[in-house]
Amino acid sequence: MQKIEYTVRRLFLSVVVLLGMTVVTFMLTRIVPSNPAALYLGNRARPEQIEAAIEELGLNDPLPEQYVRYLDDLLHGDLGESLATRRPVTLEITSRLAATGELLLVSLLIAIVVGIPLGVFSAQLHGKPADIFVRAFSIIGVSLPQFWLGLLLQLTFGLGLGLPLASRIDSSLRFTSPIQDITGFFLFDSLVTGNWVAFQDVALHLILPAVTLAAYPIGLIARMTRATMLEVMQQNYIRTAEAYGLNSRLIVYRYALKNAIIPTLTVIGLTLAYSLTGAFYVEIIFNWPGLGLFTARSFLNLDFPAIMGITLFGATGYILINLLIDLLQAYIDPRVSLS
Amino acid sequence: MSISKLFLGKRGEKLPDDNFDAPPTERSGWHHTLYVIQRDVLAMFSVGWIVLILFCAVFAPVISPYPDQGRGRNNAEARLLPPSTNTLLGTDNLGRDMLSRLIFGARPAILSALVVVTAAVIIGTPLGAVAGYYGGWIDELIMRITDLFLAFPSLLLAMAIVSFAGPSLMNAVLALVVSWWPWYTRLVRSTTRSLRAQYFVEAARSIGVKDRVIITRHILPNTITPIIVQATIDIGTVILATTSLAFIGLGTQAPNADWGLMIEEGRQFLRQAWWYSMFPGIAIFLTVLAFNLIGDTLRDIFDPRQYR
Amino acid sequence: MSALLDVENLHIAFDTSRGQLQVVNDINFSIQAGEIFGLVGESGCGKSVTCLSILRLIPKPGGITQGRILFQGEDLLKKSSREMRRIRGNDIAMIFQDPFTSLNPVFKIGQQLFNVVRQHSTRNKTQARQHILSVLDNVGLPDVERVYNSYPHELSGGQQQRVMIAMALISEPQLIIADEPTTALDVTIQAQILRLLRALCDEHGISVLLITHDLGVVSEVCDRSAVLYAGKVVEAAATDELLAHPTHPYTQGLLAALPISSKKGSPLQAITGTVPANPGAIQGCVFASRCPHVFDACHEKHPPQFTVSDNHNAACFLLDDRIAKDNQPEAGSTYE
Numbered sequence: 001m002q003k004i005e006y007t008v009r010r011l012f013l014s015v016v017v018l019l020g021m022t023v024v025t026f027m028l029t030r031i032v033p034s035n036p037a038a039l040y041l042g043n044r045a046r047p048e049q050i051e052a053a054i055e056e057l058g059l060n061d062p063l064p065e066q067y068v069r070y071l072d073d074l075l076h077g078d079l080g081e082s083l084a085t086r087r088p089v090t091l092e093i094t095s096r097l098a099a100t101g102e103l104l105l106v107s108l109l110i111a112i113v114v115g116i117p118l119g120v121f122s123a124q125l126h127g128k129p130a131d132i133f134v135r136a137f138s139i140i141g142v143s144l145p146q147f148w149l150g151l152l153l154q155l156t157f158g159l160g161l162g163l164p165l166a167s168r169i170d171s172s173l174r175f176t177s178p179i180q181d182i183t184g185f186f187l188f189d190s191l192v193t194g195n196w197v198a199f200q201d202v203a204l205h206l207i208l209p210a211v212t213l214a215a216y217p218i219g220l221i222a223r224m225t226r227a228t229m230l231e232v233m234q235q236n237y238i239r240t241a242e243a244y245g246l247n248s249r250l251i252v253y254r255y256a257l258k259n260a261i262i263p264t265l266t267v268i269g270l271t272l273a274y275s276l277t278g279a280f281y282v283e284i285i286f287n288w289p290g291l292g293l294f295t296a297r298s299f300l301n302l303d304f305p306a307i308m309g310i311t312l313f314g315a316t317g318y319i320l321i322n323l324l325i326d327l328l329q330a331y332i333d334p335r336v337s338l339s
Numbered sequence: 340m341s342i343s344k345l346f347l348g349k350r351g352e353k354l355p356d357d358n359f360d361a362p363p364t365e366r367s368g369w370h371h372t373l374y375v376i377q378r379d380v381l382a383m384f385s386v387g388w389i390v391l392i393l394f395c396a397v398f399a400p401v402i403s404p405y406p407d408q409g410r411g412r413n414n415a416e417a418r419l420l421p422p423s424t425n426t427l428l429g430t431d432n433l434g435r436d437m438l439s440r441l442i443f444g445a446r447p448a449i450l451s452a453l454v455v456v457t458a459a460v461i462i463g464t465p466l467g468a469v470a471g472y473y474g475g476w477i478d479e480l481i482m483r484i485t486d487l488f489l490a491f492p493s494l495l496l497a498m499a500i501v502s503f504a505g506p507s508l509m510n511a512v513l514a515l516v517v518s519w520w521p522w523y524t525r526l527v528r529s530t531t532r533s534l535r536a537q538y539f540v541e542a543a544r545s546i547g548v549k550d551r552v553i554i555t556r557h558i559l560p561n562t563i564t565p566i567i568v569q570a571t572i573d574i575g576t577v578i579l580a581t582t583s584l585a586f587i588g589l590g591t592q593a594p595n596a597d598w599g600l601m602i603e604e605g606r607q608f609l610r611q612a613w614w615y616s617m618f619p620g621i622a623i624f625l626t627v628l629a630f631n632l633i634g635d636t637l638r639d640i641f642d643p644r645q646y647r
Numbered sequence: 648m649s650a651l652l653d654v655e656n657l658h659i660a661f662d663t664s665r666g667q668l669q670v671v672n673d674i675n676f677s678i679q680a681g682e683i684f685g686l687v688g689e690s691g692c693g694k695s696v697t698c699l700s701i702l703r704l705i706p707k708p709g710g711i712t713q714g715r716i717l718f719q720g721e722d723l724l725k726k727s728s729r730e731m732r733r734i735r736g737n738d739i740a741m742i743f744q745d746p747f748t749s750l751n752p753v754f755k756i757g758q759q760l761f762n763v764v765r766q767h768s769t770r771n772k773t774q775a776r777q778h779i780l781s782v783l784d785n786v787g788l789p790d791v792e793r794v795y796n797s798y799p800h801e802l803s804g805g806q807q808q809r810v811m812i813a814m815a816l817i818s819e820p821q822l823i824i825a826d827e828p829t830t831a832l833d834v835t836i837q838a839q840i841l842r843l844l845r846a847l848c849d850e851h852g853i854s855v856l857l858i859t860h861d862l863g864v865v866s867e868v869c870d871r872s873a874v875l876y877a878g879k880v881v882e883a884a885a886t887d888e889l890l891a892h893p894t895h896p897y898t899q900g901l902l903a904a905l906p907i908s909s910k911k912g913s914p915l916q917a918i919t920g921t922v923p924a925n926p927g928a929i930q931g932c933v934f935a936s937r938c939p940h941v942f943d944a945c946h947e948k949h950p951p952q953f954t955v956s957d958n959h960n961a962a963c964f965l966l967d968d969r970i971a972k973d974n975q976p977e978a979g980s981t982y983e
Binding site: 127235236237239240241242243244245246247250255258259 | 702704707731732733734735736737740741743745748749750751752753754762763766767811814
């Protein structure tokens with residue numbers, strides 16, 4: 001019962017925050033320095049055309065009315081039209097979700113698979129000389145500028161070893177070995193259809209960007225795991241396990257880790273949220289055809305509808321992820337206070 | 340020392356005999372902090388590097404080999420030269436000496452970081468203290484506003500603000516201040532709440548000490564250490580943020596020197612002039628690393644739960 | 648008959664930032680098979696760390712600096728970590744003070760006990776489960792199936808402690824070390840747990856090293872006892888003898904401090920002063936600063952053990968005929 005109450009309350013609060021955000025983005029679209037109508041029509045628009053456009057777009061109506069219309073559009077999934085492509089912003093966003101999503105998922109996987117064992121290992125080394133190296137390693141992860149790391153990897157592995165530097169897939173493959181579109185995730189789709197050529201190619205293209213994106217999360221996850229493991233190892237039940245002669249692998253990897261994982265889950269959720277912005281830079285550097293690249297182009301072209309649409313979308317995604325983390329934590333760990 | 344000694348350790352073993360004569364030593368607070376730092380190699384490196392960077396930022400015109408180029412003057416004949424005795428770190432696309440550019444680049448990095456963090460602390464702390472101390476509707480109100488700001492990923496918010504206000508370092512800094520202060524509100528609020536629940540606060544209130552006095556004289560001083568730890572680490576994080584914004588053109592504008600901007604400029608020359616993008620990145624990396632390490636060490640010192 | 652456990656000249660110290668702290672300073676005692684031995688003392692006297700040392704579980708920065716711990720004739724301090732692991736939970740088992748934090752919160756009871764069984768025996772899954780269920784029954788837990796499938800936080804404090812005792816019994820040890828097993832429990836549950844321990848000793852011949860600060864507990868179940876103060880054994884005897892004829896001033900003080908000892912309406916007796924912070928630095932008797940019978944010789948060196956009667960020792964110069972003839976009160980006198 002308490003959990004349901006908590007869930008409802010959090011949902012309600014999230015909706016409130018979302019509404020607040022729409023107000024903010026709405027205000028921003030109206031504070032745009034230049035005339036939105038003129039922007040919409042282009043440089044060569046004549047004054048009468050601009051006047052007409054202003055009427056048509058309802059820009060003369062009182063602000064609250066405009067806001068309601070704005071909200072209404074939002075609820076119908078209408079984020080306006082991109083100035084650059086003239087296509088609905090919503091479409092631009094959804095068509096690129098899979099590319100960014102795949103990048104995020106793979107990098108998250110890498111981060112977990114590398115980060116947690118690193119954290120456990122580093123906790124075991126605590127106090128011993130080698131601890132310095134491991135501490136430094138995980139701190140390095142969170143100190144690297146991601147955009148620079150991407151370039152560095154491109155330089156060493158791309159130019160050095162010949163790994164692909166850009167895009168998701170070799171464009172020639174579209175003709176020789178096209179991937180069947182099931183989920184939009186190239187890796188998954190090519191795997192289940194047995195398209196090994198494409199799978200290999202996609203995987204190679206994924207390595208550098210995913211590793212770049214994973215660097216910061218690896219650092220975060222490793223540090224968090226280390227901290228929680230150190231704390232867990234001080235607990236009485238670990239002392240009991242030792243007092244009964246259980247072997248240390250059992251103690252560390254089952255007794256301790258199972259307890260330490262719980263707070264680490266929160267961090268994993270946080271890194272997902274962080275990766276949303278990290279993907280932005282990675283996509284720019286690797287020319288990855290995802291949401292990040294689109295965002296960059298929109299900002300560059302001052303494509304305001306697109307910018308606002310992306311901002312709203314990104315922030316919504318962020319809120320949803322945070323909400324999910326909170327709920328997940330509340331459900332997994334019964335000791336979390338629900339007040 | 341054998342490799343295995345690096346990794347092994349045993350519990351409950353006999354202590355070596357020479358431990359019998361260890362004399363007890365008393366150290367005062369700051370003295371103890373310095374002592375710990377001095378013993379930790381990584382911390383020493385960090386302090387040294389930070390001092391170097393600060394030095395560069397303050398004395399840039401004095402110590403750079405080509406201060407004019409540092410500020411932005413071109414030198415067309417010397418385009419994209421590799422590192423040499425003349426130009427220790429090579430030259431960029433406009434022939435400017437990389438070393439000088441890097442030294443000047445320390446200015447926006449450090450300056451903006453200090454401004455953002457200081458402003459965030461100044462704005463966030465009183466709000467957090469009030470929210471945490473009084474609770475009730477004030478707390479709810481402040482926390483909702485904070486949540487609103489926290490709901491936006493800071494980069495996105497900064498990008499949105501800057502793209503509307505026009506790209507410049509100043510606007511980037513303002514945008515970052517707007518996205519940063521909520522973190523301190525949250526931090527101070529949670530510390531204040533746990534302090535508020537302690538008996539000494541009840542005792543003070545019961546003898547009539549004014550709330551304002553309790554907050555300023557009893558609660559805030561105890562929030563200083565977590566703030567210091569967070570602020571130190573944040574300086575590094577803000578440097579990452581400002582250089583990232585400069586990288587996408589929303590921060591420092593050319594021809595001013597900025598580490599992030601330089602990386603972007605060097606991107607197209609990655610094959611023929613790797614130094615252009617690489618060195619600024621190393622500068623960012625080492626600086627952020629240094630602040631992170633120091634913040635970590637400070638956290639270890641201030642945290643009463645010592646694992647050592 | 649040689650002792651089951653023989654602790655000789657045990658010294659334990661902790662390495663702190665303020666120098667080395669001597670926590671246990673030359674402790675000697677022995678436990679026979681089939682008896683319950685009590686180790687009594689206030690908090691900080693070194694009793695917990697002593698029992699941890701038997702299983703070599705003292706956490707850093709502490710360590711054993713000197714001494715021998717003979718279990719069935721073999722010095723445990725000379726054993727390798729692998730050999731110790733075979734002994735822990737198998738020949739010697741330990742029960743801790745707070746059963747709730749001593750059990751892993753994310754694993755079921757059955758699972759935790761199962762891991763212990765598998766570690767120390769070759770029973771297969773079914774046999775192990777059967778064995779666990781019967782042990783859980785032996786310690787007096789009702790509805791053993793339910794307990795087997797429960798998480799620690801689903802049980803009461805008394806049930807949790809019984810589970811811990813079950814864990815100790817699983818591998819049929821010869822010695823159980825119980826560190827204040829009843830301190831965290833209700834008084835009624837206390838009595839049940841103590842009776843359980845007594846039954847285990849009487850019926851199965853398991854020796855128990857019982858650590859406690861409560862003289863009531865000692866008088867209830869311990870065959871023999873030793874009194875600890877500031878890292879030293881100040882008196883040791885069969886419990887009945889100890890309570891009837893307390894010889895060391897500290898023991899006398901402890902007994903006098905019991906509310907029962909005072910006359911109704913008169914103030915409670917307390918031992919003045921506090922436990923010394925760094926007993927290792929004290930030249931003379933560690934109790935000298937609080938002792939009502941102190942005299943010059945007490946400040947020169949710490950008194951050795953003197954025989955009071957058969958199997959009854961006390962470390963007090965008052966017992967030294969050569970020195971304290973004039974000062975000696977009657978052995979067994981209490982404070983006025």
